[in-house]
Amino acid sequence: MVSDALKSIFGIVKLMGFAAFLLGGGNQSAARADLDRSAVRKEAGRKKCERSDPDQLCLALKYSVYKNRAGQPVVSMAEAIENVREIDRVWSQCKVEFEIESFDPVDPIRDELNFRPSDTGELDVIRRRLEDPDHLLLVTTGTWNRAGSLGGSGANAWTAMPGENLYGAILEKPVGRFGNIIAHELGHYLNLDHVNDAQSLMNPIIYDHSTYLSPFQCQSARWAIRNYWQKMVRN
Numbered sequence: 001m002v003s004d005a006l007k008s009i010f011g012i013v014k015l016m017g018f019a020a021f022l023l024g025g026g027n028q029s030a031a032r033a034d035l036d037r038s039a040v041r042k043e044a045g046r047k048k049c050e051r052s053d054p055d056q057l058c059l060a061l062k063y064s065v066y067k068n069r070a071g072q073p074v075v076s077m078a079e080a081i082e083n084v085r086e087i088d089r090v091w092s093q094c095k096v097e098f099e100i101e102s103f104d105p106v107d108p109i110r111d112e113l114n115f116r117p118s119d120t121g122e123l124d125v126i127r128r129r130l131e132d133p134d135h136l137l138l139v140t141t142g143t144w145n146r147a148g149s150l151g152g153s154g155a156n157a158w159t160a161m162p163g164e165n166l167y168g169a170i171l172e173k174p175v176g177r178f179g180n181i182i183a184h185e186l187g188h189y190l191n192l193d194h195v196n197d198a199q200s201l202m203n204p205i206i207y208d209h210s211t212y213l214s215p216f217q218c219q220s221a222r223w224a225i226r227n228y229w230q231k232m233v234r235n
């Protein structure tokens with residue numbers, strides 16, 4: 001069992017936006033273009049988003065990972081691909097899958113970000129810095145510094161719900177290899193709320209067996225894809 005990965009509720013998203021403004025608003029420039037699809041595809045060994053099943057929805061991910069002082073990403077490309085394999089196993093219930101189109105190692109010093117974020121407002125700064133209008137954004141930072149406002153809850157990840165100006169799922173390194181947690185965060189990304197059912201992917205606490213998505217949840221998530229994330233659909 002690992003700590004809950006909480007969705008960010010609307011009030012907190014607003015608070016985070018405000019805090020980000022106090023921090024200086026960050027760099028509004030578009031995401032950097034160091035995309036390397038061919039390398040990711042070579043590593044993954046297939047082109048997932050080119051299937052012919054018309055019911056299958058394949059979403060393009062920008063998978064950003066912080067680099068430590070030694071220049072090593074906190075999650076390697078191979079690990080990220082393995083994570084997405086686990087995520088796809090869970091989301092196959094809904095005929096939804098994900099492809100890493102962009103694996104993006106981030107130098108937090110160069111980007112004026114803290115390797116170990118401490119405040120919730122920093123998460124929106126990260127979103128502004130890394131967002132990309134054509135990809136869902138998934139970010140793994142260093143381990144959070146719990147001395148700040150991020151220490152106020154046990155959450156290891158925060159995801160903006162659809163409808164907000166900013167978007168992106170941000171998680172800390174200790175849960176960077178937990179496919180179920182990332183799959184849960186992507187559930188919030190697709191507008192799913194928590195349910196109290198330990199078997200469910202959207203249970204507030206994620207166990208190894210917390211993987212079930214109901215037909216209604218699948219229907220809701222697919223609706224959210226069509227209404228919020230159509231630009232990220234590749235098939």
Ligand SMILES: [Zn+2]
Pocket residue numbers: 004005006007184188194203204
């Ligand atoms: Zn959650």
